């Protein structure tokens with residue numbers, strides 16, 4: 001090349017995302033929202049549904065995969081938590097937080113369990129199930145799987161996606177052999193998928209800034225990878241924006257949390273659009289990033305629990321704090337008290353629409369068409 005010729009970028013590798021009828025992916029949502037019915041409805045409508053393996057046993061995951069296969073012939077994905085490392089200081093910090101929660105235990109009539117040991121969420125057993133069942137796509141969050149794990153699942157015919165929150169994490173996932181990057185912006189509901197647990201203030205650039213930054217870093221490392229954009233996408237306009245920013249498809253969580261087939265608690269679904277939840281938040285924002293429920297940064301609606309404990313909750317005690325607080329969350333849900341539940345929600349939650357997941361996929365595609373067709377009008381022309 002003589003320096004004057006422009007180089008043609010390498011073509012984007014073809015993956016399951018390029019074969020989807022619609023660029024709409026339902027985000028995996030551990031904790032009950034991601035039901036087989038939800039995943040199947042989205043996949044059957046031409047998007048891609050996801051099961052969430054987090055907090056499930058390997059056997060329960062196997063059953064969910066089998067059940068989903070009875071509900072749809074279309075491909076779907078499974079999401080797994082990549083285990084981190086035990087933090088030697090975590091047990092002590094979690095024990096202090098346990099003391100802080102004594103009043104909550106009394107309020108909900110629950111005996112808090114002793115601080116549990118660190119665990120890896122049955123990672124190896126779940127990998128075995130995934131290698132045996134050969135689902136079309138497996139995504140990892142909270143860290144990058146080792147290259148041998150990636151290669152093992154790929155040899156079973158599975159494509160691999162890794163959630164990344166920075167350009168550097170994107171390069172790590174590329175070098176590990178992943179096929180797809182789930183680029184998660186700070187707008188996202190639920191846990192941030194960063195490789196190292198972040199503090200609550202470490203939000204970083206928004207999704208529309210992050211997508212081109214990740215793409216550039218990966219290209220500078222010598223490859224192109226399809227990106228799945230995640231965080232704050234609620235409608236066709238949001239979908240159009242992330243596609244314009246270079247994503248191959250969008251992964252929507254909060255939008256599908258409100259769907260009829262979602263297993264989220266009805267109070268959680270209702271809270272997404274209830275004006276009451278705008279009361280607590282700072283600067284008019286109704287969501288915040290908190291470690292109060294799990295010991296890892298996650299975005300949710302600001303309720304009483306977050307307002308009272310968010311400031312003292314330890315930042316890197318996952319999954320210890322998750323297990324410690326779980327009985328309180330269950331008791332609050334049983335009492336129909338949303339102020340003690342983890343109301344995970346992305347920044348766009350007010351735009352959630354309660355409808356069937358298949359109809360939502362269709363509506364998003366219609367809106368995408370409308371958003372893309374909007375004619376540009378110069379000011380002077382009006």
Ligand SMILES: Cc1cc2nc3c(=O)[nH]c(=O)nc-3n(C[C@H](O)[C@H](O)[C@H](O)COP(=O)(O)O)c2cc1C
Pocket residue numbers: 027028029030031033052053054079140141163184187188189190191193230231232233251252253254255257344345346347348
């Ligand atoms: C209730 C809930 C649970 C979630 N659980 C998971 C999970 O198990 N694994 C995962 O990779 N991401 C999880 N996420 C994050 C989503 O994958 C996704 O990044 C996020 O929902 C996108 O932002 P949005 O909610 O604004 O659409 C969860 C999100 C929510 C709202």
